[in-house]
């Protein structure tokens with residue numbers, strides 16, 4: 001990032017020199033007055049430097065936005081190409097197909113999308129005037145939900161508890177837990193949502 005403030009120290013030196021040689025600004029501008037002309041040049045220089053600094057700021061902002069956009073495009077493109085390659089490699093081999101390459105590190109947008117998938121009201125703030133319940137998620141709860149989503153993502157891509165060698169173990173444990181559960185009467189309004 002370049003320094004994008006005008007050189008005010010330098011401008012002050014010039015202002016001091018003009019004051020010394022031509023005196024303070026006249027109350028009104030008069031053409032041909034050496035002091036007025038000198039101050040006019042000073043103002044012109046100051047305006048130029050400030051405009052230049054503003055342009056440099058704009059350029060830096062544009063550059064960082066552009067580089068963000070390129071990063072996003074490249075990430076999407078990398079994922080797309082990788083999956084095309086994967087598809088081509090496994091074409092005609094049904095036992096090897098059905099794979100998808102995904103990034104190890106989920107982006108923030110992906111986690112937010114997961115949270116929205118899980119709770120469609122994730123991005124909606126609860127109605128504060130509701131007397132007892134309102135759908136939506138409080139802002140202070142969102143980051144913790146995103147952390148949960150990150151754990152689920154890790155789980156899904158094999159960076160969590162799960163690994164293929166634990167497949168049978170998990171299923172057996174599940175069946176066992178289901179089988180040993182004492183039957184409970186269904187609760188009103190319950191059931192799988």
Ligand SMILES: [Zn+2]
Nearest residue numbers: 026033035036
């Ligand atoms: Zn003057």
